[in-house]
Amino acid sequence: MRDVTSPSAAGGAARPDLRPDPETVTSVSELGYQLRLLRLAAGAPTLRRMEAWAAEGGTSLPRSTISNAMSGRHLPALSTVLAFVSVCGCPAHEISRWRAAWQRAYADRYMHSSDPVRSAPHVTAAPPGDGGAEAADEVDAEATDGVLAARIASLPLVQSAERLTALGPHRAAAILTALGAGPASARMALMPHEQTRTILVVMTPDLAAECMARWNEERVLSLVSDMAEDAAAARMTELPQATAAGLLIRMTASKRNTILTFLAPHLVSRLLAELSDDDALELLRTMDVRMAARVWSDRLLRLLLACADTAWAVDVLNAKDPGSLFPMLERATDEERFATFRMVDPEQRGELIRFIEPDEPRYWGWMKAIGKDSVTEAIEALEPAHAADVLALARQTWGPSFPDPRQ
Known part of the structure; x- marks a missing residue:
């Protein structure tokens, strides 16, 4: 983030006494006022300097656009507001507050205001008995919508x-x-x-x-x-889901990420099904880890295991509810199943092991493939009641002499 704390030829010193507050914005005029305040707080850099800073970051922010944004008369584009606050040195955790401020201004301008209706001229046929002459008639602003x-x-x-x-x-x-x-x-x-x-x-x-x-x-x-x-x-x-999926993947990452927070997880899962593996993984990578973990799709496991960003994939697997992850493991290949058990942390591994039914002979092979050491780690990581479940399963698999690592 740009350092705006020291004086420069492009502006004065930052003004910590000025505290712009995007939370107060409820209209376009208030948004303009807070943007003006933000610029002053950043040391009042010139519009030319702000334009240059934005260009250095690969963003277009013309001086006329900056001026219009601060005027309080014109609703700037969201991208303009985000570029403006970025060049003024706002920390990353503040960006979402300015985004929300823009949305409130947008809603006030377009969704909750009562717009005046201008009359518009309309030519109609003359009424019968008028000799066939045409007359101009003005559309009545009070006419019903129908x-x-x-x-x-x-x-x-x-x-x-x-x-x-x-x-x-x-x-x-x-x-x-x-x-x-x-x-x-x-x-x-x-x-x-x-x-x-x-x-x-x-x-x-x-x-x-x-x-x-x-x-x-x-x-x-x-x-x-x-x-x-x-x-x-x-x-x-x-x-249509194919259309929505195509739109999402073509948006900028920041826009896509915010829109995804407003979409239900089950819809995101269906949209993923419309995309190629590469595009589906790109969409997943846009998401917050917790959101990606809520996606319900057998394909999710395969995408995560193929992801080059192993640390992110592990975070998603660890964040996923074990009750929804285990059914995916049941339908996965042996290779995918055991790769998942190896990737997740010991506590998540233990929670998954608890779903294994010892009365099903095919699940005994799961335990043996997971391995004694991994099961021991899981027992150590779990709370006592859950650890006892896994220990009992381990002793059914390897015999009553399987040691309790907690003792």
């Missing part, structure tokens, strides 16, 4: 999209919902990116996903990547 939807649906696609773009996202979403997924997706395909993204967030996740499923993956990836992660996850949950 009436307005019918009027907009009668326009050519391009003109219809333009009228929807002129409306606030909540009203536009309501009208598009009334039109249905097919007509809605056709019109949103012609609308600006930001307006489309906002409407998809305002829409119910199932309808938004039905619309997105009709577009090419590039467009969907761009839209989902610009959404707050919880909103993106809700809509990806409704997409």
